Amino acid sequence: ETxxxxxxxxxxxxxxxxxxxxxxxxxxxxxxxxxxxxLGQGPQFIFQxxxxxxxxxxxxxxxxxGLQFPNYSSELNVNALELDDxxxxxxxxxxxxxxxxxxxxxxxxxxxxx
Amino acid sequence: xDQVTQxxxxxxxxxxxxxxxxCSYTVSGLRGLFWYRQDPGKGPEFLFTLYSAGExxxxxxxxxxxxxxxSFLHITAPKPEDxxxxxxxxxxxxxxxxxxGDGTTLTVKP
Numbered sequence: 001e002t003x004x005x006x007x008x009x010x011x012x013x014x015x016x017x018x019x020x021x022x023x024x025x026x027x028x029x030x031x032x033x034x035x036x037x038x039l040g041q042g043p044q045f046i047f048q049x050x051x052x053x054x055x056x057x058x059x060x061x062x063x064x065x066g067l068q069f070p071n072y073s074s075e076l077n078v079n080a081l082e083l084d085d086x087x088x089x090x091x092x093x094x095x096x097x098x099x100x101x102x103x104x105x106x107x108x109x110x111x112x113x114x
Numbered sequence: 115x116d117q118v119t120q121x122x123x124x125x126x127x128x129x130x131x132x133x134x135x136x137c138s139y140t141v142s143g144l145r146g147l148f149w150y151r152q153d154p155g156k157g158p159e160f161l162f163t164l165y166s167a168g169e170x171x172x173x174x175x176x177x178x179x180x181x182x183x184x185s186f187l188h189i190t191a192p193k194p195e196d197x198x199x200x201x202x203x204x205x206x207x208x209x210x211x212x213x214x215g216d217g218t219t220l221t222v223k224p
Contacts, residue, residue: 035214042201042214050210055210056210058211101145101146102148103160105159105160106157108157
């Protein structure tokens with residue numbers, strides 16, 4: 001069974017640039033959620049995709065956008081990067097729309113915005 | 115709005131000294147409460163899912179319990195390798211997202 005993978009592991013960008021982060025879900029999972037984790041805090045929900053459609057969104061501005069592909073992998077895009085976007089970005093996959101909604105996390109992408 | 119509060123923020127134990135971590139929550143209909151372990155710079159590692167008050171789950175030195183307002187993660191005779199941040203999260207019945215607390219950072223000294 002393949003776990004959740006994310007790429008890249010680390011990324012450095014400058015303010016105003018755009019970034020794309022990628023996630024491959026665990027085998028058999030059809031739901032992907034993205035979280036932002038600032039240092040010393042718990043993960044904050046950005047949005048979730050279920051079978052290629054957005055299925056909920058947290059309190060993040062529209063410059064945070066995403067996609068899910070037919071193979072259930074996903075992308076997180078952030079436009080017009082700000083210094084406060086520096087964080088660990090986590091992807092989690094689950095088998096959605098059922099009782100077993102446990103989310104399994106990838107290793108994360110560490111983004112630094114200068 | 116769903117809320118999760120974890121206490122204490124940090125806990126230092128001697129090896130073999132048992133203790134408990136607390137997770138207090140408010141949620142509009144609980145689908146599940148989750149415990150994760152997170153090592154520095156890594157993604158959270160799933161430990162337990164609890165669904166209803168009175169439920170208990172065990173794994174090695176860890177035992178999680180659930181009431182209608184809080185959950186406890188009991189650590190029995192901890193070892194230095196148990197040092198990590200332990201995160202608690204809740205999921206409401208009408209939402210797919212999980213709401214996390216800020217975690218308890220556990221340090222176990224040999």
